[in-house]
Amino acid sequence: MRLVIRDEKLAASGYVAQYIIDRIHKFAPTESRPFVVGLPTGSSPVLIYKALVARHRAGDITFKHVVTFNMLDIFFSHVVVQPDNIHILNGNALDLEGECGAYEAKIKAVGGIDLFLGGIGADGHIAFNEPGSSLASRTRVKTMAFDTVIANSSFFGGDMELVPKMALTVGVQTILEAREVIIIVTGAQKALALQKCIEGGVNHMYTLSALQLHPHSMVVCEENATLELQVKTVKYFKSIEKVSKEFGIAQTIPISIQLGSPVTDANPAESAVLGKDTRSRQDSANEDFAAVVEGIRLAPPTKPSLRAVTPELFPDNMASRVSPTSRSPSLGPEDRSFDRMGSRISSGNVLA
Numbered sequence: 001m002r003l004v005i006r007d008e009k010l011a012a013s014g015y016v017a018q019y020i021i022d023r024i025h026k027f028a029p030t031e032s033r034p035f036v037v038g039l040p041t042g043s044s045p046v047l048i049y050k051a052l053v054a055r056h057r058a059g060d061i062t063f064k065h066v067v068t069f070n071m072l073d074i075f076f077s078h079v080v081v082q083p084d085n086i087h088i089l090n091g092n093a094l095d096l097e098g099e100c101g102a103y104e105a106k107i108k109a110v111g112g113i114d115l116f117l118g119g120i121g122a123d124g125h126i127a128f129n130e131p132g133s134s135l136a137s138r139t140r141v142k143t144m145a146f147d148t149v150i151a152n153s154s155f156f157g158g159d160m161e162l163v164p165k166m167a168l169t170v171g172v173q174t175i176l177e178a179r180e181v182i183i184i185v186t187g188a189q190k191a192l193a194l195q196k197c198i199e200g201g202v203n204h205m206y207t208l209s210a211l212q213l214h215p216h217s218m219v220v221c222e223e224n225a226t227l228e229l230q231v232k233t234v235k236y237f238k239s240i241e242k243v244s245k246e247f248g249i250a251q252t253i254p255i256s257i258q259l260g261s262p263v264t265d266a267n268p269a270e271s272a273v274l275g276k277d278t279r280s281r282q283d284s285a286n287e288d289f290a291a292v293v294e295g296i297r298l299a300p301p302t303k304p305s306l307r308a309v310t311p312e313l314f315p316d317n318m319a320s321r322v323s324p325t326s327r328s329p330s331l332g333p334e335d336r337s338f339d340r341m342g343s344r345i346s347s348g349n350v351l352a
């Protein structure tokens, strides 16, 4: 998991917005190969949406071939994404179970989610996967925790009575299957939840902690949200960014995920010419080692590693420590054998 910390909410949101724009540019989606995003509800992503809308209006980015799976009908969807590409869970459907199953099927039909953007509840939940949710859960009906009802009352004029007590939500497993997950965390009120999810173990009481099992997850937060983290945790994650900047190493996800690698039925020869990856997207998503390999490829040349040299092959070290004058008949048996070895090496012979 990556943890990116920025001083302010605005900077954290700007970072995520730019990240999404870069991902879409690199992916270069088309009608038949759209970029698929999962979008959350809540107030945390609002600044990100605003930044994306502004950049869209400035002509920096198009969302023409972006498909969204929204938790709710948010303004962003209407402004920039084509209506046909927007999928929203309908909490008023007559058959709620059918609605949830169909949602999962639609995600599968478009090839899975490339990037799931999420927030976090003050109790550590992701989407509406409240404490105690199965970490293997899929899209389903969920009863909201009291805390969540309070948090969401701001969207209902502060009236808790108006807040639905149940919601349809993607499951933890649905989220874990996204090829990449980014979480935005703002506000000191989220600090304890963030601490549990980052420094604690994987735990169904803090469902965001399941991201520890995801090969490509990133939490972007403002400094205030780190208040409960250990100083060494904060310093460590900050140092990762600093070091990679110094060494010119891009902290990237595998190229196959960035490009949305073609499916396995691609002609291998053609793929080789195009430099494309022929693995299936799902396979690629699971290859976290690829990220490491890529990091190594991007690393600038360094001094040859000493560990690459077998100690036995170090020349002449022993001989150079023994000066000819110190080789006296008074040496003990062990020293004499040391002396003999040294003299053979220093005379340029190779020991057989």
Ligand SMILES: N[C@@H]1[C@@H](O)[C@H](O)[C@@H](COP(=O)(O)O)O[C@@H]1O
Residues within 6 Å of the ligand: 040, 041, 042, 043, 044, 045, 118, 119, 120, 121, 122, 126, 127, 128, 148, 151, 152
């Ligand atoms: N289901 C949503 C979550 O997706 C969201 O992350 C959380 C936090 O909301 P906010 O960002 O407003 O703090 O609220 C709700 O419970």
